[in-house]
Amino acid sequence: MASEASNGDNHVSSKPPPEPSPLRKAKFFQANMRILITGGAGFIGSHLVDRLMQNEKNEVIVVDNYFTGSKDNLRQWIGHPRFELIRHDVTEPLLIEVDQIYHLACPASPIFYKYNPVKTIKTNVIGTLNMLGLAKRVGARILLTSTSEVYGDPLMHPQDETYWGNVNPIGVRSCYDEGKRVAETLMFDYHRQHGIEIRIARIFNTYGPRMNIDDGRVVSNFIAQAIRDEPLTVQLPGTQTRSFCYVSDMVDGLIRLMEGDNTGPINLGNPGEFTMLELAENVKELINPEVEIVKVENTPDDPRQRKPDITKAKELLGWEPTIKLRDGLPLMEDDFRKRLGIPRK
Numbered sequence: 092m093a094s095e096a097s098n099g100d101n102h103v104s105s106k107p108p109p110e111p112s113p114l115r116k117a118k119f120f121q122a123n124m125r126i127l128i129t130g131g132a133g134f135i136g137s138h139l140v141d142r143l144m145q146n147e148k149n150e151v152i153v154v155d156n157y158f159t160g161s162k163d164n165l166r167q168w169i170g171h172p173r174f175e176l177i178r179h180d181v182t183e184p185l186l187i188e189v190d191q192i193y194h195l196a197c198p199a200s201p202i203f204y205k206y207n208p209v210k211t212i213k214t215n216v217i218g219t220l221n222m223l224g225l226a227k228r229v230g231a232r233i234l235l236t237s238t239s240e241v242y243g244d245p246l247m248h249p250q251d252e253t254y255w256g257n258v259n260p261i262g263v264r265s266c267y268d269e270g271k272r273v274a275e276t277l278m279f280d281y282h283r284q285h286g287i288e289i290r291i292a293r294i295f296n297t298y299g300p301r302m303n304i305d306d307g308r309v310v311s312n313f314i315a316q317a318i319r320d321e322p323l324t325v326q327l328p329g330t331q332t333r334s335f336c337y338v339s340d341m342v343d344g345l346i347r348l349m350e351g352d353n354t355g356p357i358n359l360g361n362p363g364e365f366t367m368l369e370l371a372e373n374v375k376e377l378i379n380p381e382v383e384i385v386k387v388e389n390t391p392d393d394p395r396q397r398k399p400d401i402t403k404a405k406e407l408l409g410w411e412p413t414i415k416l417r418d419g420l421p422l423m424e425d426d427f428r429k430r431l432g433i434p435r436k
């Protein structure tokens with residue numbers, strides 16, 4: 092017989108609830124946290140998978156369309172009972188059950204995000220909307236990997252999270268930086284309107300093993316060039332600055348942010364600031380003292396300076412980077428030499 096309440100609140104079902112699968116009763120499945128990583132076949136994503144898989148209570152699901160990522164980055168986990176890899180484009184809806192979502196899917200190297208700008212903005216806007224819809228349906232906490240590019244060509248230095256940025260809305264980088272700004276807006280609108288638990292990391296340049304060798308980003312370019320005895324291509328004027336964070340530090344910051352109580356946005360990056368000429372000189376000294384440094388044309392809207400203020404990350408997450416650039420570069424060199432098949436002389 093139907094219950095008296097018209098809205099269904101007092102509805103009493105005569106049927107018992109369905110039995111959960113016997114597998115879910117097994118010790119192995121019971122305590123698990125199911126974690127989705129979009130873009131998990133990419134550079135940062137695959138290191139995040141490695142770290143999360145260390146915890147036996149985590150089940151990790153990666154979705155990726157392999158635009159810039161690769162199954163090779165995840166080969167050690169393929170076939171593992173707590174790991175699943177799904178070929179999927181986040182611009183399409185995804186229906187799965189998870190407890191946490193690390194939303195990284197988006198090409199990060201300027202060469203790749205400018206290659207198909209319409210797709211990049213769709214990934215940032217529709218992709219984030221889809222992942223927020225998923226978070227809302229299943230009640231998951233969601234973390235967005237935003238970027239220091241939301242500060243554009245910053246007029247405040249170093250950049251803290253209160254700065255609203257100096258961004259060209261119609262330039263060739265806008266698909267990425269404006270795309271991430273909209274993604275941040277969507278995160279906060281879902282949080283305010285639907286009570287979704289959100290976390291936003293503003294990541295500053297991150298480097299390390301597994302970056303695509305021909306990725307086009309400056310650290311991977313210089314290391315590959317130095318190993319191949321090719322000139323290091325410093326884009327003009329060469330005095331523009333960046334702050335480089337080693338990937339293991341970044342992964343640590345992302346997990347602390349996800350597990351903590353603060354929505355962010357929180358800057359994650361290494362405050363050590365270098366001009367591109369200084370970076371080239373460091374790579375030359377550490378990897379190949381014979382190599383030449385040449386100046387080449389730059390691309391439009393390249394930010395002139397970038398350095399994170401990480402006070403908030405220190406205070407709220409107890410996080411700060413531990414690996415200096417001069418220690419991180421040789422770790423990346425080992426990986427690049429292996430993949431290029433060029434041993435040290």
Ligand SMILES: NC(=O)c1ccc[n+]([C@@H]2O[C@H](COP(=O)([O-])OP(=O)(O)OC[C@H]3O[C@@H](n4cnc5c(N)ncnc54)[C@H](O)[C@@H]3O)[C@@H](O)[C@H]2O)c1
Nearest residue numbers: 130133134135156157158159160180181197199294296297
């Ligand atoms: N590495 C950095 O310096 C840096 C700095 C700031 C922000 N970020 C952000 O961190 C995240 C990861 O960056 P990364 O350096 O690992 O880049 P990456 O290009 O190596 O990884 C991105 C991954 O997303 C996947 N992807 C792209 N579009 C997709 C789509 N539509 N559907 C499903 N998968 C898709 C790619 O195939 C790739 O595996 C990105 O969101 C990027 O914007 C990175």
Ligand SMILES: O=C(O)[C@H]1O[C@H](OP(=O)(O)OP(=O)(O)OC[C@H]2O[C@@H](n3ccc(=O)[nH]c3=O)[C@H](O)[C@@H]2O)[C@H](O)[C@@H](O)[C@@H]1O
Nearest residue numbers: 199200201238239240295296308309312324325326331367
């Ligand atoms: O930190 C960030 O937020 C952003 O950092 C990078 O963006 P960008 O700093 O422009 O990355 P690179 O392509 O590595 O360029 C860094 C600097 O190196 C210079 N460069 C690049 C390549 C090269 O061969 N030589 C060279 O001098 C560029 O002109 C630029 O000034 C990432 O690729 C973005 O995804 C990320 O969001």
